[in-house]
Amino acid sequence: MASVLVVEDDQFVRSALIRHLTEASHTVRSVGTALEALREVAHVGFDVVILDLGLPDLDGAEALKMLRGITDVPVIIATARDDEAEIVRLLNDGADDYLTKPFSVEHLSARMAAVLRRSRGAAAGGEPPSRVLQVGGLSIDPLRRQAELDGAALDLTRREFDLLAFLAGRPGVVVPRKELLAEVWQQSYGDDQTIDVHLSWLRRKLGETAARPRYLHTLRGVGVKLEPPL
Numbered sequence: 001m002a003s004v005l006v007v008e009d010d011q012f013v014r015s016a017l018i019r020h021l022t023e024a025s026h027t028v029r030s031v032g033t034a035l036e037a038l039r040e041v042a043h044v045g046f047d048v049v050i051l052d053l054g055l056p057d058l059d060g061a062e063a064l065k066m067l068r069g070i071t072d073v074p075v076i077i078a079t080a081r082d083d084e085a086e087i088v089r090l091l092n093d094g095a096d097d098y099l100t101k102p103f104s105v106e107h108l109s110a111r112m113a114a115v116l117r118r119s120r121g122a123a124a125g126g127e128p129p130s131r132v133l134q135v136g137g138l139s140i141d142p143l144r145r146q147a148e149l150d151g152a153a154l155d156l157t158r159r160e161f162d163l164l165a166f167l168a169g170r171p172g173v174v175v176p177r178k179e180l181l182a183e184v185w186q187q188s189y190g191d192d193q194t195i196d197v198h199l200s201w202l203r204r205k206l207g208e209t210a211a212r213p214r215y216l217h218t219l220r221g222v223g224v225k226l227e228p229p230l
Contacts, residue, residue: 041067166184
């Protein structure tokens with residue numbers, strides 16, 4: 001069971017989330033503003049934060065950036081916004097997942113379980129490989145969570161690094177999208193858009209594009225592979 005902070009100003013939605021999470025045996029605290037959320041996170045060790053974007057004092061996107069400045073606690077965005085560019089920004093700013101309102105409690109439970117498996121596995125169970133992974137000019141150190149391209153450090157988000165390291169551990173192997181969702185996102189199902197967004201960011205940082213790939217190659221309808229340039 002988890003310690004959950006619900007950040008939601010709509011009293012009806014907030015009460016429903018608290019009731020559902022409490023019935024699922026989670027410990028729940030709730031606030032209605034971004035500043036209250038920051039105070040709570042600074043003083044209480046939560047396992048996961050469910051963050052609404054439409055807060056009265058500060059936009060949730062800005063609150064996310066501030067949260068990321070003080071904690072690595074997993075954050076699931078709950079939003080009525082479905083704009084792709086906005087979702088991309090949220091993921092890039094450190095969101096671990098997002099749900100578009102309205103969503104079912106079952107969907108929330110599944111996403112929470114996946115996020116918690118990832119965070120707890122990283123903290124306790126699943127140790128990354130100790131060896132440095134080398135693919136062409138790419139060097140990935142899973143233990144130090146550092147990556148370099150031709151000797152220059154890559155500035156990667158947590159999920160970008162996880163995706164790159166997973167593919168680098170299987171150079172030249174086409175990895176199905178379902179496997180990426182299961183192993184990198186710890187989800188048995190999900191939206192391909194999530195993978196596409198992170199691949200797009202990785203390509204940009206590797207100095208390539210989908211039209212002119214060097215390391216990352218997408219085989220439509222099959223999967224993704226990482227291999228050194230020819």
